[in-house]
Amino acid sequence: MLTQLQIHHLRNLSQVALRELGQVNIFYGPNGSGKTSILESVHMLGMSRSFRAGTPRTLVTHGEQRCTVYGVTEFATAGQRASVAVQRELSGELQIKLAGEKLRSVAELVAHLPLQVLNAASFxxxxxxxxxxxxxxxxxxxxxxxxxxxxxxxxxxxxxxxxxxxxxxxxxxxxxxxxxxxxxxxxxxxxxxxxxxxxxxxxxxxxxxxxxxxxxxxxxxxxxxxxxxxxxxxxxxxxxxxxxxxxxxxxxxxxxxxxxxxxxxxxxxxxxxxxxxxxxxxxxxxxxxxxxxxxQPRGCVYLVDDLPSELDVQHCRQVCEALTALQAQVFITCVDAKDLEGMWPEGVNPMMFHVEHGRVVERSATDPTQEQPPSGCT
Ligand SMILES: Nc1ncnc2c1ncn2[C@@H]1O[C@H](COP(=O)(O)OP(=O)(O)O)[C@@H](O)[C@H]1O
Ligand SMILES: [Mg+2]
Structure with missing residues (x-):
């Protein structure tokens, strides 16, 4: 799974560094704070492109030349740790590096970090x-x-x-x-x-x-x-x-x-x-x-945007339980932390990240009032 994620100049995320990710990662915050952009960054790592329509001009932070997403993947069963970096220039030029080596085909990247996206477009x-x-x-x-x-x-x-x-x-x-x-x-x-x-x-x-x-x-x-x-x-x-x-x-x-x-x-x-x-x-x-x-030994990573919208609490819980049963890694967004926090079966302790104005702050799961200092956020 993805254990670290760093984002530079992707939409309103000018600099985000998440040095510890869990099996379930919840990103909550108000509209326009940058939650979907975080899922988009993970999508860049797995597919080299966004799941939203648009050109690099819309993806790269306005006024910047390029966006970069860097991640570290670790697969227990496959016994590998690797770094992945995807950089997209305003001109459209794409650079992909896996374990320090430049990749020529996106297909190699796709096999490395298989994704499933669940968002409004999935309808x-x-x-x-x-x-x-x-x-x-x-x-x-x-x-x-x-x-x-x-x-x-x-x-x-x-x-x-x-x-x-x-x-x-x-x-x-x-x-x-x-x-x-x-x-x-x-x-x-x-x-x-x-x-x-x-x-x-x-x-x-x-x-x-x-x-x-x-x-x-x-x-x-x-x-x-x-x-x-x-x-x-x-x-x-x-x-x-x-x-x-x-x-x-x-x-x-x-x-x-x-x-x-x-x-x-x-x-x-x-x-x-x-x-x-x-x-x-x-x-x-x-x-x-x-x-x-x-x-495949790697399983897959789910990017789930705004799960609670349109679902009642019971069904939302069922989906969270089904995601847990797959043992997939989950990146999931909602507006209020409480919309997703209590939805997971016992033994699953989701990591909570508060997103606001493009900053991401990890919140300790045991103490909801305590916010950890920003991890490398500007
Ligand atoms: N290229 C860009 N440069 C800077 N900001 C952008 C760019 N594209 C979109 N934004 C802004 O990024 C913010 C984050 O959007 P998004 O991730 O969709 O928010 P959320 O999912 O939290 O509602 C929005 O406020 C949007 O206006
Ligand atoms: Mg969104």
């Missing part, structure tokens, strides 16, 4: 476009199936090439059929990886939802592969070839896959209350994190 999993759900599916498969990433790159290359040929208008059939064959093989493989993952995910999701919200009946998770389920991908491509060449793109395939949540057959997005939707999203992310934790 997209239910209410957004299928792209958000495919991304969720891919993220899960990526961490359990090493061959997925290169297959995914191959698949995307094939779709791009095939679409390019389709758009040329005057078709060169022999060339098209070469790419179609390649695409059929790759797309079928992507589907097999996703299907295998889904078969592990669905029962986990069901079990977690039964704990989180036993009253929510008839919940079902379905995977659609992106073409007629009775056909092999090659046959589906053959039957859509006329439409494909008329419109200049490939209509069917894993690029159209989806993951749907229904309640007694109705769309969850259109049926559930906002709070229930949040629980379902939590269920999906917890199920994914559980699989991640089992498939």
């Amino acid at each position: 997209d999993l239910l209410t957004g476009s299928p792209a958000a759900r495919r991304q969720f599916l891919n993220w899960g498969v990526f961490h359990v199936e090493q061959r997925f990433f290169s297959e995914w790159q191959r698949f995307q290359r094939c779709v791009k090439q095939r679409n390019k040929l389709l758009r040329r208008g005057k078709l060169e059939y022999s060339e098209l059929s070469v790419w179609t064959r390649e695409l059929a093989a790759s797309g079928e493989q992507i589907h097999r990886y996703r299907q295998a993952y889904f078969e592990v995910l669905a029962p986990r999701f069901r079990a977690i939802m039964a704990e989180l919200s036993p009253g929510l009946n008839g919940l079902e998770l379905r995977y659609r592969k992106g073409w007629d389920k009775s056909l092999a991908y090659g046959d589906a491509l053959a039957s859509s070839e006329v439409a494909d060449s008329e419109q200049g793109y490939t209509h069917v395939g894993p690029q159209r896959a989806d993951l749907r949540v229904t309640v007694s057959g109705y769309s969850a997005a259109e049926t559930l209350s906002r709070g229930q939707q949040k629980l379902v999203v939590c269920g999906l992310k917890l199920a994914q994190g559980q699989i991640m934790a089992e498939s």
